Amino acid sequence: MEIAYWIVAGLLAVFYLYAGGKKVVQSQQQLLPMMGWVDTVPMPLVRTIGVLEVLGAVGLILPPLTDIAPALAVAAAVGLVLIQVGGIVVHVRRGEARLIGLNIGLLVAAAAAAWLGTTWL
Template sequence: METAHWIIAGLLALFYLYGGGVKVLRSRERLLPMMEWVDTTPMLAVRAIGTLEVLGAIGLILPPLTGIAPWLAVAAAAGFVLLQIGATRVHLRRGDRQIALNLTLLLTAAVTVWTATAWA
């Protein structure tokens, strides 16, 4: 179970580290082709979401790796579940029915919560 957790948490962390980093560093114009919702969202909010994603990615890996407050990995994964629930709602409210990625990330984060609590 521990190996499965590290694989799933590692992949999830890589995804959010990249996605969050892009939101933090790129301009609105460079984000628009990938994320249409950015056009109606203040850049401060986009940057905040990106920062939370980067911190969550770090929280998935660093605490269990160091043994310092490993419960933070569970909190980070649960935060990603909530983030994807919100993201799915935003997409649906905008009329965008392409939510397969959101649902996949939600499920992956939920499995990460489960695997982290199963061996922690």
């Protein structure tokens, strides 16, 4: 179970560091081609989502790696699940239900990380 956690958490961390980092540092115009929803959401909220994604990525890896409050990894995974629930809601409201495949995949992976984290932490 521990190896499965590290694989899932590592993949999620890489994804969220990249996606969250882009949201934190890039302008709305730079984000728009890849994330069409940023034109309807205030940029401070986009930046906040980016920061939460980066913190979630760090939370998946750092606590179990250092063995300092490893239960925070489960909290980070649950937070990433909630971010994806929000993403699905945004896409459905915008009439983009066809785009929720990635959100569902990330939601399932984050839920798996939360479950795997509870089995060995």
